[in-house]
Amino acid sequence: MKRVLTFIVGTAIVAGAAHMAAVWALPRVIMSKVMDAVAGDARVNEFVEQPLATSAARRVVRPSPDLAYSMCILDLSRGPVSVRVPLTGPYTSVALYSSATDNFYVRNDREAKGKDLVVVILPKGASAPADVPADADVVTAPTNKGLVLVRRVVENPEAFPALDEVRKKATCAPFQG
Amino acid sequence: MKKIAYWGGMIVLGIALGLGSARMMLGLGQLDGGYSVGPWKTGTDFGSANAGMYTRARVALYGLLALDKKETLYYTAQTDDAGAPLSGNCTYVVEGKDLAARWWSVTAYGPDSFLIPNEANIYSFAKTTVKREADGHYIVRVSAERQQGNWLPVKAGENFDMTARFYNPDQSVQAAPGSTELPHIVKESCK
Numbered sequence: 001m002k003r004v005l006t007f008i009v010g011t012a013i014v015a016g017a018a019h020m021a022a023v024w025a026l027p028r029v030i031m032s033k034v035m036d037a038v039a040g041d042a043r044v045n046e047f048v049e050q051p052l053a054t055s056a057a058r059r060v061v062r063p064s065p066d067l068a069y070s071m072c073i074l075d076l077s078r079g080p081v082s083v084r085v086p087l088t089g090p091y092t093s094v095a096l097y098s099s100a101t102d103n104f105y106v107r108n109d110r111e112a113k114g115k116d117l118v119v120v121i122l123p124k125g126a127s128a129p130a131d132v133p134a135d136a137d138v139v140t141a142p143t144n145k146g147l148v149l150v151r152r153v154v155e156n157p158e159a160f161p162a163l164d165e166v167r168k169k170a171t172c173a174p175f176q177g
Numbered sequence: 178m179k180k181i182a183y184w185g186g187m188i189v190l191g192i193a194l195g196l197g198s199a200r201m202m203l204g205l206g207q208l209d210g211g212y213s214v215g216p217w218k219t220g221t222d223f224g225s226a227n228a229g230m231y232t233r234a235r236v237a238l239y240g241l242l243a244l245d246k247k248e249t250l251y252y253t254a255q256t257d258d259a260g261a262p263l264s265g266n267c268t269y270v271v272e273g274k275d276l277a278a279r280w281w282s283v284t285a286y287g288p289d290s291f292l293i294p295n296e297a298n299i300y301s302f303a304k305t306t307v308k309r310e311a312d313g314h315y316i317v318r319v320s321a322e323r324q325q326g327n328w329l330p331v332k333a334g335e336n337f338d339m340t341a342r343f344y345n346p347d348q349s350v351q352a353a354p355g356s357t358e359l360p361h362i363v364k365e366s367c368k
Contacts (some may be wrong), residue, residue, distance in 0.1 A: 014191020027237035
């Protein structure tokens with residue numbers, strides 16, 4: 001009888017632990033797979049311009065076909081990274097994600113008031129370099145690995161070529177004072 | 178030997194139950210985050226560091242790299258106004274006004290959460306692409322078959338869902354996500 005009870009309780013404890021571990025790990029595993037897939041195209045700390053999403057885009061679930069995305073895989077293990085993003089209408093945003101999928105920073109064109117969106121991203125525990133540009137937001141990332149995602153609304157297909165020219169001017173690079 | 182079976186059985190059964198229940202919990206409700214407007218459902222924790230463990234896992238599965246509510250609100254409809262699952266075998270009339278945001282779009286997704294292949298390469302309608310009636314409101318037909326006027330293609334034989342995105346939603350929507358206006362989804366005919 002005692003053996004049966006121990007079995008039931010033991011199984012429940014293992015089940016609870018496996019349940020929590022799976023739910024906890026899932027976003028982290030998915031994020032790391034996505035980052036690996038994007039990194040396959042380019043080095044880290046560098047923007048990659050994604051083509052407009054179609055039914056052939058199968059990397060990230062629920063892409064928006066009306067947005068032009070640029071991604072930069074962050075690796076802060078060797079120091080801060082600096083991001084500069086020129087704006088396009090009617091909507092541009094810069095969002096930073098941790099390796100656990102949390103969105104820890106976002107700014108849009110309206111908040112930038114017509115100027116470039118500029119962010120200097122610091123690894124945890126680092127202090128801001130003295131020579132950060134005056135127009136930059138300084139943000140500390142919760143994890144060394146992460147992702148910068150720039151979203152630009154494409155008003156209609158005709159608007160895309162001009163918008164594409166502007167987005168290629170965006171930079172994501174190790175901070176150099 | 179008996180001992181191995183006893184403890185081994187406990188571990189194997191425990192892991193199976195744990196993973197099975199995790200899978201079930203994450204499948205339930207999908208992106209049902211607590212607010213609804215007709216068939217459209219949203220939550221306000223998507224993409225936020227405040228998200229619970231389950232919300233975060235669900236977003237990773239069904240809406241990775243989401244933005245927070247100040248930037249974007251996402252509403253997803255898996256049924257029509259009457260509560261029936263959206264089917265690619267039916268034609269729906271989606272009718273509404275401009276959403277309360279700086280910019281908005283409505284996109285159809287297949288059961289795998291990816292865009293639905295179609296020969297017209299149309300995946301969405303949006304503030305700047307939808308054709309409007311004289312009073313500014315719009316009527317869109319969602320169907321596997323080509324339609325006159327606004328057409329959002331889906332795939333016959335498969336269910337689908339639609340996500341409405343509010344970019345920079347108005348203050349009123351952020352404050353009360355359950356009381357904004359979203360388009361009606363009415364079944365017109367089925368094959």
